[in-house]
Amino acid sequence: MTLPFTRSLPLLTTSLMAALLAGCATTPGTRQPASPAASSGQAGPIEVGVIAINDFHGALEPPNQSVDAPDGHGNEVSVPAGGGAWLASAVDSLKARHANNVVVAAGDLTSASQLASSLYLDEPAVGVMNRVGVEFNAVGNHEFDRGWQELRRLQNGGCEKNTRLQPCQLEPFKGANYKYLAASTTLADGSPLFPATGVKTFGEGKDRITVGFVGLSLKSVPTLVAPDRVAGLKFADEADTINRAAGQLKAAGADAVVVLIHQGGRTAGTPDPNGCNEMTGDIQPILDRLNPGVDVVVSGHTHWAYVCDYGANPRTGPILLTSAGVYGKLVTDITLRFDPVTHKLLGRQASNLIVQSPAYKSAKGEVPNSDAFPRFQPREDVAAYIQRYKDASLHLVARPVGRLSGPLAKEEENGVGKGGALGNLIADSQLAATRKAGAQIAFLNPFGIRTSLIPAADGTVTFGQIYAVEPFNNEIVTMSLTGAQIRATLEQGLDDSGDKQILAPSQGMRVAFDMRRPSGARITGITLDGKPLDPAKSYRVSVVNFLAEGGDGFSGFAQGTERTRGAIDLEALEDWLSAVPLRKVPEDDRTPEAR
Known part of the structure; x- marks a missing residue:
């Protein structure tokens, strides 16, 4: 009936x-x-x-x-x-x-x-x-x-x-x-x-x-x-x-x-x-x-x-x-x-x-x-009802924060979440914001990217747009980890215990992986400035506080020592975009996957 x-x-x-x-x-x-x-x-x-x-x-x-x-x-x-x-x-x-x-x-x-x-x-x-x-x-x-x-x-x-x-x-x-x-x-x-x-x-x-x-x-x-x-x-x-x-x-x-x-x-x-x-x-x-x-x-x-x-x-x-x-x-x-x-x-x-x-x-x-x-x-x-709140926030939403050389898409997940060029851009901004804390590397979790970043015809990007990309207002934490700890932490994102994502690395980093290999052994190579990461050497690594506390299953970051807390992630991205007349979109593939 x-x-x-x-x-x-x-x-x-x-x-x-x-x-x-x-x-x-x-x-x-x-x-x-x-x-x-x-x-x-x-x-x-x-x-x-x-x-x-x-x-x-x-x-x-x-x-x-x-x-x-x-x-x-x-x-x-x-x-x-x-x-x-x-x-x-x-x-x-x-x-x-x-x-x-x-x-x-x-x-x-x-x-x-x-x-x-x-x-x-x-x-x-x-x-x-x-x-x-x-x-x-x-x-x-x-x-x-x-x-x-x-x-x-x-x-x-x-x-x-x-x-x-x-x-x-x-x-x-x-x-x-x-x-x-x-x-x-x-x-x-x-x-x-x-x-x-x-x-x-x-x-x-x-x-x-x-x-x-x-x-x-x-x-x-x-x-x-x-x-x-x-x-x-x-x-x-x-x-x-x-x-x-x-x-x-x-x-x-x-x-x-x-x-x-x-x-x-x-x-x-x-x-x-x-x-x-x-x-x-x-x-x-x-x-x-x-x-x-x-x-x-x-x-x-x-x-x-x-x-x-x-x-x-x-x-x-x-x-x-x-x-x-x-x-x-x-x-x-x-x-x-x-x-x-x-x-x-x-x-x-x-x-x-x-x-x-x-x-x-x-x-x-x-x-x-x-x-x-x-x-x-x-x-x-x-x-x-929505328009009332939109109007009240318009002065922030429409404020220009910089210019980009092209659009950056939020990459669709196909078995493994990847940050792509947008993830790389954000990781670069967090590295730049924490250089004074000794940072050499920054990582971003792709699942933390909420949407694409599409500039206007002249390249202008607004505060509302970057807020839509990362709306969490996380602090950036810089810590010390050994090369072995970094590798083990990256493996956690690709193991069989949950959703899979490869952390987006900052400039100079390259992380290769192969999902055909056994869980826990899928990272095939990590380099910094062209040199393999030394398992015994200590590196200064920056991530948002969500990751620093073991979020998204990356418990390896909780082992980090000599911690310092820095800028808010959104502020770091705004600073990075506004630092030059036109910020170029990262073009290098920093997380190649074996096929």
Whole structure:
């Protein structure tokens, strides 16, 4: 049975399910009427639409990025996508499709954001999500970037100052209308940071359908965030947490359980946001350890888009696994179908809808709109809200900081993340900024590059552009490491324990690698100024504090001694660009890979 083409009409939630689910989050207005057909006694299934996003990262404006997808005629096209006002319209179109609906997210809605959001502590990103209608969000790793106390402010509202930036600069901040869920995260005394679960009910009496949600972060948050930001927090095993919470939801009467987890995977081959070719990644061992009771897993973190019928775990049977990529470029349309009498889940399906927004110019040329996919108009109220923050930050965004000789693309990951010329440029800037501390080498993690750097026709680059490239405001740390320690640390980025990336080196460095070799032995050569790195010699190495503290799995940097802290990474890049009339794009391949 297809539900009528109407918007949902939420009613007040009763206290029954809240009492059964102690410790769960409930959202005001979370009961919706069951479909008219089901209420009138027809035998067709009751449908519930779960509308899902992840990794929005405060992308208020279209990020000048695209989604690659097959157009249905044998061609692969790049479709411009994203932007908060366009996302709101896309979500509205799915709400209209599902009379019974709920909007959820799998983490990283804030931080690593566009300047107009970050300058205001991501209050506008929360404001956009409130207007989109998100009801539950799993806490991601980036949501801890400013500390868990600031994250609680985003939930609860108020103007308490937890960072160097002043909150409530443009207006009072009321907090998120949606509920943060963090089932695996506890404070030092064992109390929850946020609720573990939430529920939403549809209909009443015999027609009532209840969907339960488990939300959680990835266990490795402490390796992805500065240690002081998560001090006093504990992160439990993901699979154990899900099994416990899902069992409690089922026991309390949930007809289906949806997991929102900030962990994910990647597919291989030709990009397809609705494909699942050769799925790999850290989400797999979690899924393989789940007990029966989980029906859908909405994932994130990897910025990859997919829809998978995951069936490798024989205990659970198939689990629907989804991800909507990054920056609001996609939204996942999930349909759950229930038997109107027994309330048994009969089926589930999903597809990723491209949030097509205006055409733009990339490092490789124009990216036009495509008639093969729906085009969305920006929702007026959301656009006006975003414009207010854009206008307030315009004096910083538009300020010129230098000139570049050409465009620098963020290299797409093809098995191994590489910084390319853009990574080399940033590494050069950090080396220059720390020469006074004795720096001889600088490294940059490619996963820390958020977007391409495309100068104007005359080469001008603005502060807003470089902020979009590296929005973290990390300090640069210079330390002493031996050549042997440097090699071992570089190997960590290429081993089989997680996502693979080769650190982008500064000028004079060359790091060759071969992924066909065994894990732990993939670096084939390291030279500095044409000479092999001496394993026993000490070198002065600069990296951002995130890496210096072992972030992204590079624990070798934590062994560095004689540490000095220096400039902010963004300031170093601005200084490097402004130091000469025209900064030339690095042309040398500093990280050659054997084929």
